[in-house]
Amino acid sequence: MNFNPPKNKNFYFEYHRMGTKAFRDKVRFYEDNRSIVNQLNYDDRIDIDLDYVLCLFEIGKYHKYLSKVDRLIEVTIVDNIYEYNGVNIYNDLLFKKAACLFNTGQYIKSEKVLKAIVKLEPENRLARTLYGKCKRKQGRDWYEGTKAVAMVLLMSAISIAFMELLIVRPFYNDYVATFSGMKIFFFVSGILSLIGNELYLNYIIGKEIGYKFDFEEIKKRYLKDRD
Secondary structure (H helix, E strand, O other), X not given: OEOOOOOXXXXXXXXXXXXXXXXXXXHHHHHHOHHHHHHOXXXXXXXHHHHHHHHHHHOOOHHHHHHHHHHHHHHHHHOOOOEEOOEEHHHHHHHHHHHHHHHOOOHXXXXXXXXXXXXXXXXXXXXXXXXXXXXXXXXXXXXXXXXXXXXXXXXXXXXXXXXXXXHHHHHOHHHHHHHHHHHHHHHHHHHHHHHHHHHHHHHHHHHHHOOOOOHHHHHHHHHHHHO
16 A cells, blocks of 8 residues: 555644755654654554654664664555655665665675665665675775775876886987886776776676676776776
8 A cells, every 4th residue: 555644633744844855853853752753643653753764864863763764664564555755665764774784884784685675676776886885895805905906007007107208208218119018008907907896896796686787887986996
């Protein structure tokens, strides 16, 4: 069923009258009136509770969100609440839980939740991207090591280019070809290392949650590393 509870309480009206973007005001109003919240009828209370936890996420109260979201996830299952504010509330709560776990440094737990999301929504790009970030944040030695080597190669290419321009061409013209070859070698090696590193990480991610290379994400990360 779609969840559209009746708005028949003064508190309920006051809460929602603040507007959809008044996250902090609604959190404050909710927490200042917990006794009234507990007296609302079941449908109104669930509606307010759902909006409240979503507000917690929006203002960065990740630990508090995590302390409350599991109960509401169970409620959406038991009560067959499919939609809330036009979105699939079960999937939305689950993804925000994964994001909160990620933002609080609980990467392994976040991975487990994200795997569940991908099973429900194989094309969920946000979940796949966040899963990749979890892998990177866990400090895999090979990933960080290869990335460091790639950056050294690129910096070497830049250094050689400056040397060629400022020293070799004006004073040692016979060595221009050698320096140009070294510059190209280091630059191409660095680029291939960065791209290969991302492709291999995506391969590992694909083995765990299904193969789907996101070349746009790889391109963004490559450009970010260059900057």
